[in-house]
Amino acid sequence: MIKGIFSFLPHTASFILHPCLLSSLTAILFGLITGSFFNVLIYRLPRRESIIRPASHCPGCNRPIRPWENIPLASYVLLGGKCSGCRQPISLLYPFVETITAAASLILLFTVAASRPMLIAPNVHLFLQCFALLLMIPITIIDFRHYIIPDALTLTLLAAGLLASFLPGDIPPFESILGGLAGAGTLLAIGWLGKLAFRKGDAMGGGDIKLCAAVGVIWGAKIALLTIFFGSLCGAVAGGATLLLGKLHQSHRIPFAPFLALGLWVAVLFGDAMVRGYLRLFM
Numbered sequence: 001m002i003k004g005i006f007s008f009l010p011h012t013a014s015f016i017l018h019p020c021l022l023s024s025l026t027a028i029l030f031g032l033i034t035g036s037f038f039n040v041l042i043y044r045l046p047r048r049e050s051i052i053r054p055a056s057h058c059p060g061c062n063r064p065i066r067p068w069e070n071i072p073l074a075s076y077v078l079l080g081g082k083c084s085g086c087r088q089p090i091s092l093l094y095p096f097v098e099t100i101t102a103a104a105s106l107i108l109l110f111t112v113a114a115s116r117p118m119l120i121a122p123n124v125h126l127f128l129q130c131f132a133l134l135l136m137i138p139i140t141i142i143d144f145r146h147y148i149i150p151d152a153l154t155l156t157l158l159a160a161g162l163l164a165s166f167l168p169g170d171i172p173p174f175e176s177i178l179g180g181l182a183g184a185g186t187l188l189a190i191g192w193l194g195k196l197a198f199r200k201g202d203a204m205g206g207g208d209i210k211l212c213a214a215v216g217v218i219w220g221a222k223i224a225l226l227t228i229f230f231g232s233l234c235g236a237v238a239g240g241a242t243l244l245l246g247k248l249h250q251s252h253r254i255p256f257a258p259f260l261a262l263g264l265w266v267a268v269l270f271g272d273a274m275v276r277g278y279l280r281l282f283m
């Protein structure tokens with residue numbers, strides 16, 4: 001009987017230690033912790049608060065959040081979605097951001113990171129690209145709520161992309177700078193055309209331009225242009241649909257970062273395949 005139980009052990013161990021399962025669990029854990037950090041960015045950056053001090057506290061009663069109340073996802077469930085001090089409901093946005101960041105990390109593990117084994121040969125560029133893709137989650141939520149993209153995020157990405165281009169990797173410095181100029185220039189041109197066509201203020205915000213510059217610096221001109229193309233396409237469809245439904249007044253502002261973020265994910269995951277398919281139509 002006991003011998004029978006032990007005969008299962010190597011099998012169980014090999015299942016738990018299977019590289020695929022182990023790396024999936026690592027990606028989910030990394031995503032949950034990163035998502036928890038994103039929640040701090042989403043709450044504090046638009047309020048121009050430091051992201052380090054003071055330590056996390058309940059916005060209702062200012063009570064400091066104890067370490068066990070700060071475990072991603074688990075604490076929300078254990079606390080029943082309420083502050084243990086003032087019983088005020090904790091926003092569902094917190095567990096949502098943590099879950100979606102964990103899911104996005106898992107997708108990146110099997111797509112972007114799978115093409116090149118990151119753990120065997122640490123690749124700064126690849127890590128930066130994955131982190132930038134995840135950072136689109138707080139950027140989307142902040143722009144959606146406040147109509148801004150904090151410089152702290154776009155300029156950090158820009159600087160990190162430029163620095164990374166000097167390390168051995170996919171994008172050398174010249175391509176990186178060219179990509180940044182292509183991203184920012186294209187968006188500036190679209191904004192300028194929009195201004196001419198609709199005869200109203202700046203159609204493109206400075207934050208959108210810096211975001212496209214950062215995408216160009218990190219990925220090069222091709223992905224930057226594809227991002228703007230897919231982003232504008234999704235934005236036009238969504239804007240047109242809301243206009244038709246009468247939910248949107250022509251003078252209303254539409255945050256553009258959520259569409260650029262979606263455009264970037266589509267460009268990185270499917271851009272090459274789509275361009276190849278498109279070219280095949282003419283050959």
Ligand SMILES: [Zn+2]
Pocket residue numbers: 058059060061062063083084085086087088
């Ligand atoms: Zn409280």
